[in-house]
Amino acid sequence: MAALTRLSRPTSWGLSSSMASIIRRSLSSSAVASEPSANFPSYPSPFALNSNLPRKDPKDRNVQWVFLGCPGVGKGTYASRLCNLLGVPHIATGDLVREELASSGPLSQQLSEIVNQGKLVSDEIIISLLSKRLEAGDAKGESGFILDGFPRTIKQAEILEEVIDIDLVVNLKLREDVLMEKCLGRRICGQCGKNFNVASINVEGENGNPAISMAPLLPPAHCMSKLITRADDTETVVKERLRIYNEKSQPVEGFYRSRGKLLEFDLPGGIPESWPKLLQVLNLDYEDKRCAAA
Numbered sequence: 511m512a513a514l515t516r517l518s519r520p521t522s523w524g525l526s527s528s529m530a531s532i533i534r535r536s537l538s539s540s541a542v543a544s545e546p547s548a549n550f551p552s553y554p555s556p557f558a559l560n561s562n563l564p565r566k567d568p569k570d571r572n573v574q575w576v577f578l579g580c581p582g583v584g585k586g587t588y589a590s591r592l593c594n595l596l597g598v599p600h601i602a603t604g605d606l607v608r609e610e611l612a613s614s615g616p617l618s619q620q621l622s623e624i625v626n627q628g629k630l631v632s633d634e635i636i637i638s639l640l641s642k643r644l645e646a647g648d649a650k651g652e653s654g655f656i657l658d659g660f661p662r663t664i665k666q667a668e669i670l671e672e673v674i675d676i677d678l679v680v681n682l683k684l685r686e687d688v689l690m691e692k693c694l695g696r697r698i699c700g701q702c703g704k705n706f707n708v709a710s711i712n713v714e715g716e717n718g719n720p721a722i723s724m725a726p727l728l729p730p731a732h733c734m735s736k737l738i739t740r741a742d743d744t745e746t747v748v749k750e751r752l753r754i755y756n757e758k759s760q761p762v763e764g765f766y767r768s769r770g771k772l773l774e775f776d777l778p779g780g781i782p783e784s785w786p787k788l789l790q791v792l793n794l795d796y797e798d799k800r801c802a803a804a
Contacts, residue, residue: 572598572654574674576661578763579682581751582693584777586705588682588788589658595794599652603659607631607637626741630758633665653795662759667766679766680792683775686752688713688722693748697737699729706737711780724780 573596577585588746593600611621617635618674624631640660647655661667668678684692688711695709707727715721729737742751766772777784 531615549644552673552742572596573656574654574677574701575656576670576676576679576766577656577658577682578679578759578766580684580689580755581748582689582696583682584692584784585658585682587781588680588785589656591785592792593656596654596656598654598656599647600638601634601643601647601655601657603631603640603657606643607636626747628742628747628754630662630754632667633663636660636662636666637669662755663677664761664765667762676766676771678773679771680788681766681772683762683774683776685713685719685722688724689752690745690748692724693743693751694745695726696743697729697739699733700736700738701732702736704729704733706733708737720778722777723780725782727781 545636575592577589578601579585586600586604589602590600607621607625610617612618621631621635638697661670691711692707693710695707696713697708698704699706706729709724710726711722711724713722728734742748763772763774773791775788778787
């Protein structure tokens, strides 16, 4: 397991078994209907939950991080790599939604319509799915986590802040034209479920923007014939998702910036260029870099 030079080596996370029920109860609060103002430091907290949930000192638990960024920026790729390095679970709300879609459960049809139109899934549904995942992880004794795709709204960020002490929020950034190419190049293996990307991106630098080169992330030979395109990875849907992100999710960056927890990271290129630099800004030591790059 990796050691962070600026964070104490954790021993246990100790997620409260009541956390999931507290999150679900918070949804019934009458304050959920009100939208906070843009003045982040002066937000009145709509949920008074602290007295119900004991918090542990950071030195007594593992990392509790959040990854932010536009759709297709690579949150899942880098979060999962860090999770393998740090020995913590990767909790991606996008995966939770896709699992629910595949389950043919009561939410499946409703979610299908939302996702295929590129719209945001409601707070109530996302928090319900997340609370189930946290509950399951608690039962298995999981230690720490990296959240990917949550929170996406100020309301979600406030709910999360009331029940969990987030240590760090990593905001991955990439030019919108490159994001579009990446999203349209995404593929999933219909058999193993792994994600790949067939886009070969070479964008020249202009107007103060650096040149960016990203090699395709191709699958092994046995997956090549089984690649499928996600239903929501069309140009129309991707543009809508980016528009919604800029309108609804980007303010979350300001929420965490005002709390001194936001680390903004401009991706310089593909994984070979970006991964070592991300490890460097996270203060991971050299041995960890060599192991994680394998």
